[in-house]
Amino acid sequence: MGVDLGDLAVKRPITLQSLSGKVVAIDAFNTLYQFLASIRQEDGQPLMDFKGRITAHLSGLFYRTARLVENGIKPVYVFDGKPPAFKKRTTQERAQNKKEAEEKWKKALEEERYDDAKKYAQATSRLTQEMVEESKLLLKAIGIPHIQAPSEGEAQACWMVKNDLADIAASQDYDALLFGAPMLVRNLSITGRRKIPRQDKYILIEPEQINLQETLKTLEVSQEQLIIMGILTGTDFNEGVKGVGPKTALKILKEHKTLDKVMLYVADKYKYTFEADPQDVLDFFLNPPYVELKEKLVWGKISKEDVDRILVRDHDFSEERIVGTIERMHKSFDEKGNQSKLDKWF
Numbered sequence: 001m002g003v004d005l006g007d008l009a010v011k012r013p014i015t016l017q018s019l020s021g022k023v024v025a026i027d028a029f030n031t032l033y034q035f036l037a038s039i040r041q042e043d044g045q046p047l048m049d050f051k052g053r054i055t056a057h058l059s060g061l062f063y064r065t066a067r068l069v070e071n072g073i074k075p076v077y078v079f080d081g082k083p084p085a086f087k088k089r090t091t092q093e094r095a096q097n098k099k100e101a102e103e104k105w106k107k108a109l110e111e112e113r114y115d116d117a118k119k120y121a122q123a124t125s126r127l128t129q130e131m132v133e134e135s136k137l138l139l140k141a142i143g144i145p146h147i148q149a150p151s152e153g154e155a156q157a158c159w160m161v162k163n164d165l166a167d168i169a170a171s172q173d174y175d176a177l178l179f180g181a182p183m184l185v186r187n188l189s190i191t192g193r194r195k196i197p198r199q200d201k202y203i204l205i206e207p208e209q210i211n212l213q214e215t216l217k218t219l220e221v222s223q224e225q226l227i228i229m230g231i232l233t234g235t236d237f238n239e240g241v242k243g244v245g246p247k248t249a250l251k252i253l254k255e256h257k258t259l260d261k262v263m264l265y266v267a268d269k270y271k272y273t274f275e276a277d278p279q280d281v282l283d284f285f286l287n288p289p290y291v292e293l294k295e296k297l298v299w300g301k302i303s304k305e306d307v308d309r310i311l312v313r314d315h316d317f318s319e320e321r322i323v324g325t326i327e328r329m330h331k332s333f334d335e336k337g338n339q340s341k342l343d344k345w346f
Contacts, residue, residue, distance in 0.1 A: 003230035005174045006246040010215045011208040016191065019168070019207075020072030023297070024185065025157035027171035028077040028146065029127060031189045032135060034172065035060025036125035038190065042114055044105055044121025049316040057131050058138055058315060062307075064189050065144055066325045070332045074299050076166065077139055077146040078153040079132065084284055086276035087237050098124050134310070141306035142329065145297045152236075155179045155288035165293060168209075175236055177212055178227045178285045184210045219250060227285045228259050231278050232266070235285075238276040241266055300333045302326060 039047045039056035047056040068075050083091070101123035108117035139146045149156035154173065158181040160166040169181040170188040177184055187207045216226060232249040234240025244252070244266075256262045259282055266272050304326055311317040 003174045003178060003235045004233050004240075004246060005177070005229075008215070008219060008246045008250060009174060009177065009210050010218050011186075011210055014185070014207050014209045016068065016071040016073065016188075016207060019185070021074075022167040023074045023076065023165070024068070024168045024170050024188070025147075025160045025166035026075050026077050026188065027153045027157055027169070027173070027176070028079045028135070029132075029153055030171045030173060031064075031077070032057045032061065032127055032131065033125055034189050035064075036127060037122040040118060040121055042118060043109060044114075044118040046121075046125075049314075053315065054131070055315045055317070057127070057135055058311060059317070060189070061135055061138055062142065062311065062322075063325065065139075065142065066329050068188075069144075069299075069329050072332070074297075075144055075170075076160075076297055077135075077144065078157045078160070079136070079146060079148050080153040081148060081150045081289075084151065084237060084280075086280055086284075090236055090238075093239075098126065138307070138310050141303050141310060142326075143299055143301040143303075145299065147291070147293070149289075150291050151289040152179070154181075156290050157181070159288075159290040160293070165297070173236070174210075175230070177210065177215065178230045178235065179288060180212065180223060180285075182212050184212070186210070221250070221253060224259075224282070224286065225253050225257075227282055228262055228278075229253055230285075231259075231274075231281055232262070235281065237281050237284065238274055238278070241270050241272045243270065302329060 036046065036054070036056050039060050041047070046054045047059055049055050065075055101120045105117055105120035105124060108114070108120055136146055147156060147160075152175075154169070154171055154176045157166065157169040157171070158176055158179040161169050161182055162180060168183045168185050169176050170185045172186055172190075174184075185207055187205050190205055191207055212223075216223065219226070221229070229246070229249040231238060232241055232244050232252060233246055252262060252265060256265050259278060263274075263278055304323075307322060307326060308319070311322055312319045
């Protein structure tokens with residue numbers, strides 16, 4: 001979910017290689033959900049081990065992180081903490097959507113509509129606390145730092161970029177821009193060929209970079225006004241006004257300027273009442289909770305024993321493939337000098 005800025009955000013295609021040497025703060029929950037949704041069999045069943053335990057999050061995290069490291073990128077994953085009270089509706093709505101998707105998935109399987117089944121299955125993904133803890137253990141085993149945010153992971157990642165502890169924030173959600181990320185990268189975890197649903201065609205998905213100041217200048221809005229646009233179209237914390245997309249939201253904002261005037265207009269024009277106080281949502285984006293980092297981030301200490309225990313012995317991954325990936329990661333650390341260059345970033 002998250003805010004929809006559509007084509008209004010100024011995007012520029014980039015390559016993974018262009019991010020070499022950069023510290024990238026990655027929205028962990030957002031990324032893990034992508035893995036849970038995309039790493040599935042043709043009938044929609046998630047990747048599982050021999051005991052029937054879901055392993056898609058571990059597979060995606062391990063192999064995708066390895067690819068980032070091989071391209072000289074220094075990833076740090078930021079995990080969500082406690083959500084704000086006004087996110088409760090969004091959480092409940094998502095749970096209901098998952099339930100409805102599960103019913104559609106089951107029906108599509110019964111009718112042997114496998115493309116539809118996989119599409120509906122992707123919307124049923126659930127990230128459990130056990131999966132989160134497994135992911136943290138795996139990151140530690142492969143030498144990748146992670147941060148536990150007090151609230152929204154995106155907000156913590158943005159704070160890190162604004163305070164020169166990271167160069168770029170990575171997330172699929174444009175909400176990172178509302179939190180003030182100076183530089184946002186999308187598609188970092190889903191780069192590559194992707195099949196178009198119900199078609200025998202594939203598209204190439206590449207990373208794209210969004211510069212916040214460039215976007216604000218192009219739209220001729222302030223950071224606060226960008227957040228108001230998000231509130232109108234809908235964020236993770238509030239449902240948007242029905243019938244108001246990004247372009248309409250921008251038009252409304254240009255005419256009415258401030259939150260109070262925009263809300264008065266929306267109430268009159270659309271007869272709409274927000275379930276969450278828009279001022280609370282605005283204040284949260286402007287001043288979200290974060291934790292100050294007291295220790296330097298460290299990359300590169302891979303424990304083959306721990307990786308083998310987590311992936312091979314506990315979850316039946318291919319030992320040969322795991323060993324090969326670890327060797328390439330080691331080689332990347334050695335060749336690119338990731339560990340030796342860290343001091344210049346802190």
